Amino acid sequence: MHESDGDDSELDPRIQIELEKLNTTTDEINKLEIEYDEANTTFRMLLNESTRRLKLLSKRLGSCIDKSRLYYELLERYKEAQAECQRAAALYKKAHGVHAAAKETVALAEQRFLENRDEWQFDNAWQEMLNHATMKVMEAENEKAESGREHQRRAKICADIEEKLKQQEEKAGRAISKARAYFDEKQLCQEQLNxxxxxxxxxxxxxxxxxxxxxxxxxxxxxxxxxxxxKRRDVLLRDLENLVLALS
Structure with missing residues (x-):
């Protein structure tokens, strides 16, 4: 009989490794769940404190807040639109660079062939390579045109909002100036909550x-x-077979 095989579960080092992983992971889960609960508590406290501060400011400043609310909402939209416009401009610049590089690749390929036309043959492989490079130019050109249109669209959105901001400044300039403290505080609170x-x-x-x-x-x-x-089952079956053979 194989006595040592009965202790495989104790001897197998993989079990100890996995059990240590379980203990470590359990500790990690407990720690994270405590931090999660604390983070939620902090959020609720921040929300309550933000609400309290904004109510105090609203009571102190009065009607100028409602009069200037549209201006500050437009201002927030304008900042977002500006960021989108800048992203669109970066994409257009990238597309422009890709298009220029693709055109240059085709031009260089054609120039090399012309310079070596007496030695090279305009075979199918060359034609396929040139077609592929030309396709890249067309794709880059389409991407450049699309990103250019998107940049123009974003720029127009910015210009439209900017015009509305000017109209609001003319209409409620004093209220906007007076209410700035409230909306600055509101933005700060929102950033903390986010x-x-x-x-x-x-x-x-x-x-x-x-x-x-x-x-x-x-x-x-x-x-x-x-x-x-x-493994134990296989060992027992083998030992049983050996025993039967010994007795027969």
Whole structure:
């Protein structure tokens, strides 16, 4: 009989490794869940404090807030539109560069062929390469045109909002100036809340990942256990066969 085979589950080093992983992951999950609860508590506190501060400012400043609200909403939209316009401009610049490079590739290829036309043959492989390069030029040209149109569209949106901002300044200039403290405070509060929201979402993703790692470790342990039981079964069957042969 193989006495040592009965201790495989104790001897197999993989089990100890996976159990240590389980313990580490359990500690990590507990730590993350505590941090998650604390982050949610902090968010609620920030929200309550923001609401309190804005109410105080609203009470102190009065009607100028409502009179200038449209201006500050337009101002926020203008900042977003400017950022989108800048992104569109960067994409257009990139597309312009790709198009110029593709054109240059075709021009160089044609020049090289002309310079070596007495030695080279205009065979199918050369034709295919040139066709491919020409297709790249056409694709880059389309991309350049599309990104150019998108940049113009974004620029027009910016210009339209800017015009509306000027109209609001003429209409409610004094109220806008007086209410600035309120809307600056509102923006600051929103930024703090957004930062805390991102923290909460990050912790939530970390918890999900840790729990998936825990589940995978359990599967690994189950697989190791099945392998050990399978090995034991094979050993027992072999020993039984040997015993039958010895008795026959």
């Amino acid at each position: 930062t805390q929201k991102e923290r909460i979402e990050s912790l939530k993703r970390d918890i999900i990942a840790a729990k998936q790692h825990y589940a995978q470790t359990l599967k690994n342990l189950e697989q190791i256990s099945n392998e050990i039981h399978e």
